[in-house]
Amino acid sequence: MRDEQDRREVRFGENARAAGFLRDRGVQFTRPTDQEKNMNHQGPQIPEDVNDSNLYRAYRLLLSVCETGVLSRACDRTGLSLPTASRLLARARTWFDDPLFVHSAGRMYPTVRMKALRPRLIEAMRATDALFNEENVFDPQSAEGVVRIVAIDNAFYTLLIPLIMELRKEAPGIRFRVYDRFPEMMSVLRHGDLDLAVYSTLGKACPPDFHEQTLFESGHVLLVRRGHPLSALAKKRPLRLEDVAKYEHVGVAITMSTDGPRLIIGQQAMNVHDRLCCEMPFIVAGASLVARTDLVMRTPRETAVLLAKGLPLDVLHSEEDVSLPWRPGLFWHECSTNSPLLTWVRARLAVKAREIYDAAEKVLPF
Structure with missing residues (x-):
């Protein structure tokens, strides 16, 4: 008894600390229903x-x-x-x-x-x-649950929008909650209150109790308005540092808090010293500013190619001798490794990411 x-x-x-961090920033941190807990952490029956x-x-x-x-x-x-x-x-x-x-x-x-x-x-x-x-088979059509993902704006724009559009048809009972990066996200993942994180893994060590899957290896390009003087020059010869240095930049700041260090894309290259007109953590919003000015922005290639389909933008190779890798990765804690729902979502995201990489490679091969 x-x-x-x-x-x-x-x-x-x-x-408590991680939940407080989210609440301070306006995020509604709710307890999952019994159904959500069962779907998010489906274990063997x-x-x-x-x-x-x-x-x-x-x-x-x-x-x-x-x-x-x-x-x-x-x-x-x-x-x-x-x-x-x-x-x-x-x-x-x-x-x-x-x-x-x-x-x-x-x-x-x-x-x-x-x-x-x-x-x-x-x-x-x-x-x-x-x-x-052994006989259990995951059925997307009948699956229900919430997938909680950490992703910054370009990861959402580049990888998650195409994924969600497809999964809405294949698994209509699955919903998504997307959060921006924050300092305690690994702790929240470890305690099972988030499921996945998507961000660039270059130079970062993966904790031993986490799993890491590299989605593809790419690099950064230059994003300028359509008809920009650099576009015409790039058709004649490879761009040089002094060519791009004539123009101010939109600096994309990779940061997880207002008081933390701000890494501007491009700063990791020793020979790059961009003059910044504006710093912001939003690649998609920065592209809208670039489309209306002579400003230049360094952007992951796959994101740039997709942005150029919807905005009047040109995508150009970076300058000679400038290498800025981009290696988006998928992270999850081992507590969710055996979830049928999350295993299926991770697999679909990996396939979709490769399709996006292949499409960008056809447009602007490195």
Whole structure:
């Protein structure tokens, strides 16, 4: 009877600092419905008595404590009450004859024994799950759920708009929530309150508990108004630094907070010293300004090619000896790796990204 009551005490946890950051910026941070939680984190549909067995629940708890470092958060993730989790943890320590976790500064850190057990526990759970789910097939037409994605404006414009347009037809029950980047986004992803992040991965290390998928490797180009003097010059010969230096630029600032460092696209190249007329974090809005002036903007090629279809813009190769790579990537935490819905969305995004790259390569090959 007590176990039945414990199983019903399911909590939904939020990372307080990350949630506060979102709320301060006007983002409505809502608790998902039971249906959304089931769809966003669809796990294997195994028999209830197997799912409730002490061994299976202990495995899930140990892995969740490894990820969160806090027992109460592990309870939120697994749907266990704190007393039940404490009893399971004590039993696991007896089974493995090891403390498994040590307390320090308010967190629980895995012992050497627990670190060695972790991959084996993951494999044991996957093997158990596979016994009951080999025949499961994800059906987009009947799927329902919310996919929560972090993406800046050019990633949304270039990659997510084409994806959402297609998925609206193939999976009409799926909805999307898109957030701008913010400093705590990796923590929010880690705690399961976001599903995916799309941004350039160049020079950034991926945390060990995250998965990274490079969508393609491209570069930046110059975006100018149609009929710009640089357009005529580019038809005669490759552009040089001194050619482009005659014109002021719209600087695209890559930043995640108002008080943080602002990296302007182009600054990572040692030989580029653009004179900036305007700094902004919006590539799409910056393109509208460029279309009405003689200003120049450095833009990812795939984004530039799409913008030139809707605005009076020319897309030009960067100057000789200027190399500004662009490598958009997809990030997700391992807690969502086995979700059928998110696995399908990630696969569709990877395919669509490659189509976008191939189309841009035909227009302006590097």
